[in-house]
Amino acid sequence: MQRIYIPHLVKDLDQTRTIEVEDYLSDLDTLTPVKGRIRIQHRGNFLDVAVQAETITTLTCHRCLQNYNTRIQVDTSEFIWLQEPLTEQHAEEVEVSLEDLVETLSPQGHFEPAKWLYEQLCLAMPQRQLCDQACEGIANPLATDSGDAPTDQRWAALSSLKQQLSE
Numbered sequence: 720m721q722r723i724y725i726p727h728l729v730k731d732l733d734q735t736r737t738i739e740v741e742d743y744l745s746d747l748d749t750l751t752p753v754k755g756r757i758r759i760q761h762r763g764n765f766l767d768v769a770v771q772a773e774t775i776t777t778l779t780c781h782r783c784l785q786n787y788n789t790r791i792q793v794d795t796s797e798f799i800w801l802q803e804p805l806t807e808q809h810a811e812e813v814e815v816s817l818e819d820l821v822e823t824l825s826p827q828g829h830f831e832p833a834k835w836l837y838e839q840l841c842l843a844m845p846q847r848q849l850c851d852q853a854c855e856g857i858a859n860p861l862a863t864d865s866g867d868a869p870t871d872q873r874w875a876a877l878s879s880l881k882q883q884l885s886e
């Protein structure tokens with residue numbers, strides 16, 4: 720995926736560029752290419768970027784630690800403000816506000832679709848990774864079939880003695 724020189728977007732029809740994606744992303748380990756579409760619209764002082772994409776990746780179950788394959792889908796959009804980065808002197812004068820946390824790019828800079836798409840896919844990764852909602856987790860090697868059997872050897876001896884006495 721080529722990076723896009725932002726001023727070129729203004730010359731596109733409707734100031735909009737659509738990118739068909741069917742690519743492996745260099746930083747994202749996926750089983751299938753990331754497939755979908757990114758639409759970038761230049762709207763004067765900001766870019767309106769939208770994506771619909773999906774891929775299949777291998778995750779590790781948080782309960783049983785087995786690997787499993789899952790589909791990751793994104794259907795999202797974001798505004799990216801176009802403004803020249805503040806000089807150091809300016810930054811000191813301007814109070815840090817919520818707006819400063821919003822992503823910004825220089826209006827004369829580049830938009831990198833692959834990097835942006837990578838970030839969106841990372842955000843779409845499930846927080847709770849389970850191979851199955853009913854995953855039982857790692858089998859406990861100390862657990863026995865009887866379920867309520869004591870694991871302490873002394874209790875085991877005692878309970879077999881008790882059994883002998885009652886026979």
Ligand SMILES: [Zn+2]
Pocket residue numbers: 780781782783784785849850851854855856
């Ligand atoms: Zn599991």
